[in-house]
Amino acid sequence: MLLALALIVSLLFLGAFLLRRLNGGKTFGITGPLRIVGGLMISPRERIVLLEVGDTWIVVGIVPGQIKTLHTLPKGELPPTKDTDNRFGHWLKQMTERTHENS
Numbered sequence: 001m002l003l004a005l006a007l008i009v010s011l012l013f014l015g016a017f018l019l020r021r022l023n024g025g026k027t028f029g030i031t032g033p034l035r036i037v038g039g040l041m042i043s044p045r046e047r048i049v050l051l052e053v054g055d056t057w058i059v060v061g062i063v064p065g066q067i068k069t070l071h072t073l074p075k076g077e078l079p080p081t082k083d084t085d086n087r088f089g090h091w092l093k094q095m096t097e098r099t100h101e102n103s
Contacts (some may be wrong), residue, residue, distance in 0.1 A: 040089045048092065059092075071095070 002044040005052040032082060037057065047062045073095075 038091070040092060050092075 035052040039049040051058045
């Protein structure tokens with residue numbers, strides 16, 4: 001019985017692997033002009049996400065039950081940082097400092 005269970009589980013993993021290979025590593029259902037550039041967790045229930053739509057970047061705030069546009073700007077490049085996991089957080093900090101200097 002354990003051998004049969006191991007065989008079934010291995011077949012499931014093999015099927016998932018083959019589907020991923022045939023699909024080119026892409027997930028199903030994500031197509032179109034929208035792309036997530038980066039995100040920052042503010043708290044367990046709050047996030048800030050940078051979306052790319054065509055030639056525009058949209059910074060949105062996400063909380064339970066609501067998504068709100070915080071800022072819109074032309075498409076650009078994230079500055080390179082030593083900590084690759086925090087590129088978006090570094091960029092967001094620079095943008096908010098620049099916004100406060102202009103005010």
